[in-house]
Amino acid sequence: MNKPIATSLRTKEILERFHLYARKSLGQNFITDPSVVRRIAESSRCQGQAVIEIGPGIGALTEQLALLAKKVVAFEIDDRLPEVLAWSLQEYSNVEIRHQDFLKADLPEVVADLKQEAEQVVLCANLPYYITTPLLFKIFESEAEISVITVMMQKEVGDRMAARVSTKDYNALSVLVQYGYEVKTIMKVPRTVFNPKPNVDSSVVQFVKRKQKPAVLDEQLFFEIVKACFKQRRKTIYNNLREYLPNQQEVQRILQEAGIDPTERAENLELETFIRLSEVWYERKSVC
Numbered sequence: 001m002n003k004p005i006a007t008s009l010r011t012k013e014i015l016e017r018f019h020l021y022a023r024k025s026l027g028q029n030f031i032t033d034p035s036v037v038r039r040i041a042e043s044s045r046c047q048g049q050a051v052i053e054i055g056p057g058i059g060a061l062t063e064q065l066a067l068l069a070k071k072v073v074a075f076e077i078d079d080r081l082p083e084v085l086a087w088s089l090q091e092y093s094n095v096e097i098r099h100q101d102f103l104k105a106d107l108p109e110v111v112a113d114l115k116q117e118a119e120q121v122v123l124c125a126n127l128p129y130y131i132t133t134p135l136l137f138k139i140f141e142s143e144a145e146i147s148v149i150t151v152m153m154q155k156e157v158g159d160r161m162a163a164r165v166s167t168k169d170y171n172a173l174s175v176l177v178q179y180g181y182e183v184k185t186i187m188k189v190p191r192t193v194f195n196p197k198p199n200v201d202s203s204v205v206q207f208v209k210r211k212q213k214p215a216v217l218d219e220q221l222f223f224e225i226v227k228a229c230f231k232q233r234r235k236t237i238y239n240n241l242r243e244y245l246p247n248q249q250e251v252q253r254i255l256q257e258a259g260i261d262p263t264e265r266a267e268n269l270e271l272e273t274f275i276r277l278s279e280v281w282y283e284r285k286s287v288c
């Protein structure tokens with residue numbers, strides 16, 4: 001059996017064999033540390049299940065997923081790579097490479113098909129950093145039945161998504177993501193394990209879909225209110241909300257009814273408090 005694709009030596013061999021260079025415009029940074037890809041695959045909960053990968057590159061993570069999962073479906077946008085992957089992953093019959101932009105994939109359909117083959121469908125990827133947020137929101141908003149999402153991203157973005165209340169990284173994104181998922185950082189990954197080396201460090205973040213999302217009467221209103229509360233981080237919640245709803249007295253009444261101190265800042269409010277605020281807001285809206 002060959003050495004893992006993620007070793008520096010094999011990565012170099014594969015790149016040379018196919019005269020490949022990393023395309024910066026596609027966010028290509030290949031992992032060259034077998035222990036890192038192994039740990040990501042092991043933590044993805046893909047064992048015996050179906051796993052979707054975004055951006056297999058030359059197959060470093062795909063290989064480790066293939067060793068554990070029943071089936072791997074990997075979406076790669078770069079037209080040079082299907083040929084490379086067919087060669088580098090030739091030993092693994094449970095891998096299917098789709099040469100497609102993941103943003104254009106019909107995710108619910110892909111998941112429904114995989115559900116015929118496995119009990120659970122999970123997603124695991126070393127994401128291209130230039131489109132981390134659109135890729136993740138495509139997954140979150142699709143409502144596809146993906147139970148666990150384990151992804152490597154720029155550390156700064158990962159810190160915001162996993163941030164807890166009253167910390168410097170806690171913002172609207174943390175609240176909105178944690179409303180649908182339990183979020184935790186699995187590991188930090190230094191920039192030195194990539195070829196080419198990016199300018200930032202990374203972290204692997206895991207999103208476990210909540211069996212039941214907290215009950216919210218009007219989801220759109222909840223999203224808008226969370227964003228409005230964090231509009232200007234240093235401002236009080238009252239001042240931020242006054243811009244969203246110019247009627248000062250109404251804002252004061254709503255905050256009072258929700259039991260929120262108007263001088264508080266959004267960064268100190270728990271998810272449950274934002275939900276309460278949006279419920280009171282919704283009820284007053286239907287009365288007025």
Ligand code: SAM
Pocket residue numbers: 026027028029030031054055056057058059060061062075076077078100101102103126127128129131
């Ligand atoms: N998985 C490999 C690894 O860990 O070494 C490569 C990860 S590299 C950071 C990101 C990969 O995503 C690249 O192979 C790139 O071509 C691919 N990619 C970029 N945008 C994509 C998109 N919209 N859909 C699918 N793949 C994409």
